Amino acid sequence: MAQQKPRYRRSLGDLSERALAFWLLLPAALLLGLVALYPVARLFYNSLFRRRLTDETGFNPVFIGLGNFTQALSDERFWTALWNTFLIVLVTVPGALVVGLLLALLANLPFRVRWPVRLGLLLPWALPLVFAGLIFRWFFDSQYGVVNDVLVRLGGERLLWVTTPELLFWAICITIIWKTSSFVALILLAGLQVIPKELYEAAAVDGASRWQSFWRITLPLLTPALLVAAIFRTITAFQTFDIPFAMQNGGSSFETLAMYVRTTSIENLNFGYGSALAVLMFLISLGVTLLYLRYIRGADD
Amino acid sequence: MKRLFWLLVAVLLASLGLAQQTRLRVFVGGQQRPDVMRKILDLYQQRNPGVRVEIEVGGATSDQQQQYLTTVLASRDPSIDVILIDIIRPAQYLASRWADTIDKYLPAASRQALLRQYLPAYSQANVINGQLVALPGFADAMFLYYRADLLEKYGFKPPTTWEEAIRQAQTILQRENNPVLNGIGFIGAPVEGTVCTFLLPIWASGSDVTNAQGQFTLTVEQAQRALQFWVDLMDQRVSPPNMAEKPQDTIRQEMQAGRWVFGTLFAYAWNRFQNDADSQVKGKIGVVPLPAFAGGRQASCLGGWQWVVSDFSRNKAQAHRLVRFLSSPEVSKILAIEASNLPVFPALYRDPDILRVNPWFAQALPVVQAARARPQHPRYSEISEVIRVTTNQVLARQKTPEQGAREIVNRLQAIYSGR
Numbered sequence: 051m052a053q054q055k056p057r058y059r060r061s062l063g064d065l066s067e068r069a070l071a072f073w074l075l076l077p078a079a080l081l082l083g084l085v086a087l088y089p090v091a092r093l094f095y096n097s098l099f100r101r102r103l104t105d106e107t108g109f110n111p112v113f114i115g116l117g118n119f120t121q122a123l124s125d126e127r128f129w130t131a132l133w134n135t136f137l138i139v140l141v142t143v144p145g146a147l148v149v150g151l152l153l154a155l156l157a158n159l160p161f162r163v164r165w166p167v168r169l170g171l172l173l174p175w176a177l178p179l180v181f182a183g184l185i186f187r188w189f190f191d192s193q194y195g196v197v198n199d200v201l202v203r204l205g206g207e208r209l210l211w212v213t214t215p216e217l218l219f220w221a222i223c224i225t226i227i228w229k230t231s232s233f234v235a236l237i238l239l240a241g242l243q244v245i246p247k248e249l250y251e252a253a254a255v256d257g258a259s260r261w262q263s264f265w266r267i268t269l270p271l272l273t274p275a276l277l278v279a280a281i282f283r284t285i286t287a288f289q290t291f292d293i294p295f296a297m298q299n300g301g302s303s304f305e306t307l308a309m310y311v312r313t314t315s316i317e318n319l320n321f322g323y324g325s326a327l328a329v330l331m332f333l334i335s336l337g338v339t340l341l342y343l344r345y346i347r348g349a350d351d
Numbered sequence: 352m353k354r355l356f357w358l359l360v361a362v363l364l365a366s367l368g369l370a371q372q373t374r375l376r377v378f379v380g381g382q383q384r385p386d387v388m389r390k391i392l393d394l395y396q397q398r399n400p401g402v403r404v405e406i407e408v409g410g411a412t413s414d415q416q417q418q419y420l421t422t423v424l425a426s427r428d429p430s431i432d433v434i435l436i437d438i439i440r441p442a443q444y445l446a447s448r449w450a451d452t453i454d455k456y457l458p459a460a461s462r463q464a465l466l467r468q469y470l471p472a473y474s475q476a477n478v479i480n481g482q483l484v485a486l487p488g489f490a491d492a493m494f495l496y497y498r499a500d501l502l503e504k505y506g507f508k509p510p511t512t513w514e515e516a517i518r519q520a521q522t523i524l525q526r527e528n529n530p531v532l533n534g535i536g537f538i539g540a541p542v543e544g545t546v547c548t549f550l551l552p553i554w555a556s557g558s559d560v561t562n563a564q565g566q567f568t569l570t571v572e573q574a575q576r577a578l579q580f581w582v583d584l585m586d587q588r589v590s591p592p593n594m595a596e597k598p599q600d601t602i603r604q605e606m607q608a609g610r611w612v613f614g615t616l617f618a619y620a621w622n623r624f625q626n627d628a629d630s631q632v633k634g635k636i637g638v639v640p641l642p643a644f645a646g647g648r649q650a651s652c653l654g655g656w657q658w659v660v661s662d663f664s665r666n667k668a669q670a671h672r673l674v675r676f677l678s679s680p681e682v683s684k685i686l687a688i689e690a691s692n693l694p695v696f697p698a699l700y701r702d703p704d705i706l707r708v709n710p711w712f713a714q715a716l717p718v719v720q721a722a723r724a725r726p727q728h729p730r731y732s733e734i735s736e737v738i739r740v741t742t743n744q745v746l747a748r749q750k751t752p753e754q755g756a757r758e759i760v761n762r763l764q765a766i767y768s769g770r
Contacts, residue, residue, distance in 0.1 A: 299598060
């Protein structure tokens with residue numbers, strides 16, 4: 051008697067490959083729909099209503115079409131937050147790429163004991179963003195902070211890092227670069243390790259200096275990894291929230307778009323307008339991502 | 352076999368007993384002495400064997416707590432039954448329908464009788480649009496703490512006007528010549544307490560944000576004078592230039608380490624100065640009402656914490672019973688003795704047991720009675736944000752007092768007119 055296959059194998063076996071793929075992907079798709087698509091759709095929906103939890107509209111939202119969006123366009127605070135977010139992207143993305151590249155090159159050197167270098171690389175990456183913000187908030191404290199301590203020892207003056215707008219901006223950027231360059235370094239390190247050693251050996255035979263082989267071999271072959279790192283970094287930079295929030299004690303002298311969204315919805319309970327701001331932020335992130343994707347496709351061709 | 356049967360019966364009965372127990376969850380902030388609250392709740396459990404009460408401890412500041420609570424309440428989470436909220440929040444809790452109002456469990460007559468027992472400021476703060484939203488747990492107000500040893504050394508009496516306080520601080524700083532000693536400490540970071548900092552000079556000069564009918568009346572000139580007053584303190588070097596970095600508890604910690612001559616702080620500081628193991632100023636601190644301006648009147652900022660029942664609680668009746676206990680004279684007395692929290696019942700300010708631990712409570716009653724309340728408004732969060740962030744920016748010299756005042760008045764006007 052031929053052994054009967056278990057029931058599940060029989061029914062799965064009967065499926066065509068396409069149908070099998072469908073059933074296997076379904077749970078993941080459902081989950082994604084539940085935790086990503088539904089909330090985003092809901093966000094778009096909410097953004098069309100006047101809805102404040104502090105008055106009747108919290109319970110009976112009033113449809114106002116694109117009213118929240120026109121309000122945002124004439125809202126000075128929105129434009130300031132957007133500008134601040136752009137500044138953060140402009141400074142911290144290239145900053146993290148340069149520092150990350152240096153770190154990756156360092157970690158790729160043939161050390162006998164590699165783990166301290168790699169651990170040093172991983173540590174900032176593994177640290178929660180808020181912690182990084184709080185730690186650097188203390189570093190930059192005017193009275194007790196280590197930064198001012200060093201400045202004073204070098205004969206400088208105490209600076210009010212956290213409460214002077216320009217200094218605060220740079221303090222935030224330094225913290226973000228410190229926190230995110232290790233992520234960039236990890237990606238670049240992986241990129242560095244797939245570059246064949248023979249290329250360098252051949253270059254050395256041809257009499258190329260180390261500097262030349264860096265520019266002619268390392269950098270071009272590292273471009274795909276650099277691009278990937280740049281995309282991820284840009285998207286997260288647009289969402290910058292934790293570090294500036296933690297460094298200002300909950301204040302908002304330097305406010306990014308994500309901070310404004312949070313204050314509007316969570317603190318001021320204005321969910322309609324908060325959703326509209328979040329939608330705008332979403333659209334900007336989407337635009338940037340599409341731009342990059344296009345560039346990558348172009349590079350592939 | 353028989354033994355097993357009885358064992359099963361016993362387990363069944365025990366679990367039935369457990370199931371009959373009501374579990375309540377109470378939320379208090381980290382600065383509201385959860386250790387003392389636990390003792391009080393243990394007392395309640397002893398008297399009500401059917402009820403178990405858990406404590407959930409939240410963030411240290413009023414803002415941090417509310418950020419978390421907003422998430423919990425906006426998602427209608429039933430896990431928290433009773434919440435200790437700041438005096439500025441009842442209007443928001445009512446508008447957002449987060450509170451199960453106390454009225455439902457109180458006939459009108461006994462409501463009147465109950466409210467008459469409390470200090471009037473607290474019955475007023477908890478009745479919004481005629482509805483009793485919460486019941487007061489303990490009172491609070493801002494006081495002027497001073498280094499009694501230093502004032503005595505230079506022959507000063509505790510100041511009654513700000514001018515006097517500034518002069519005393521200048522003299523002491525000059526003669527002591529101690530680089531870590533500072534003059535007058537006030538809250539300047541972008542936190543809730545900075546709203547009080549902004550309002551104090553306005554109240555002391557007899558004005559307010561709104562009139563008695565709740566209409567917005569603050570003028571740019573009044574706001575500008577208030578901001579200028581604090582900026583002047585830094586210019587006169589009575590306060591250090593980094594006041595914009597300082598939340599309340601930083602001032603308290605620094606004063607505890609002997610770094611301030613004066614500090615404007617809420618009542619909780621006293622207990623810490625006297626009882627904390629690391630306090631450098633035990634027995635050296637005096638406390639008096641906040642000063643007035645010459646020719647003006649003395650004004651303090653009303654604080655205090657209220658017990659509210661969450662509208663999403665599944666045990667509302669039990670939660671209400673607990674709130675009635677927590678807002679009783681008995682608990683107010685325990686809080687006064689163990690945490691130096693100011694009582695919400697006037698009679699307790701003369702209670703000998705309380706005065707033994709907190710001799711200064713004898714003079715505290717008129718301060719609490721005269722203390723002014725911050726604006727009551729469903730959109731208080733926005734009002735607070737406008738005031739504290741702008742005041743902080745002025746203290747950080749990012750804006751002049753005039754720019755700051757214009758901004759505050761314009762934006763508050765928008766909120767009050769419903770925009």
